Amino acid sequence: MGMRSRWALACLVLVAAxxxxxxxxxxxxxxxxxxxxxxxxxxxxxxxxxxASERDVAQALAAHRSIAQRWPAxxxxxxxxxxxxxxxxVARIAGRALVTVALxxxx
Numbered sequence: 001m002g003m004r005s006r007w008a009l010a011c012l013v014l015v016a017a018x019x020x021x022x023x024x025x026x027x028x029x030x031x032x033x034x035x036x037x038x039x040x041x042x043x044x045x046x047x048x049x050x051x052a053s054e055r056d057v058a059q060a061l062a063a064h065r066s067i068a069q070r071w072p073a074x075x076x077x078x079x080x081x082x083x084x085x086x087x088x089x090v091a092r093i094a095g096r097a098l099v100t101v102a103l104x105x106x107x
Contacts, residue, residue, distance in 0.1 A: 028086045031071050031093040038063035038097065061104060067097035 041060035045052040071094040079087035 025086060027071070028089050028093075031067065031090045034063070034067050034070070035093045035097060038067060038100075042100065057104075061101055064097040064100045068094050068101070073098075 038060065041056075041063055045056055045060055071090050073091060073094055076087045076091035076094060080091045
């Protein structure tokens with residue numbers, strides 16, 4: 001393995017290690033991915049609500065609830081207030097999920 005290959009491998013290892021700590025970019029990515037999938041379920045239901053079963057609606061709401069449970073505001077909001085921009089993004093994603101769940105009671 002040449003010097004250039006070793007250098008590239010070392011950089012990849014550092015980037016991977018930096019993104020694997022809880023609360024870093026990987027957490028934001030996981031939250032965004034979960035939110036995308038949950039919203040996709042809701043969007044499918046919105047296409048033709050008459051075709052949506054109670055099970056479909058329950059699964060869509062459960063997906064949003066799981067976001068709020070996995071990334072609780074009690075953990076992420078204090079970090080966001082302290083200036084952590086990644087935590088701010090995660091808190092915003094979890095907040096949107098909670099609002100989506102709460103809106104079911106007002107329809």
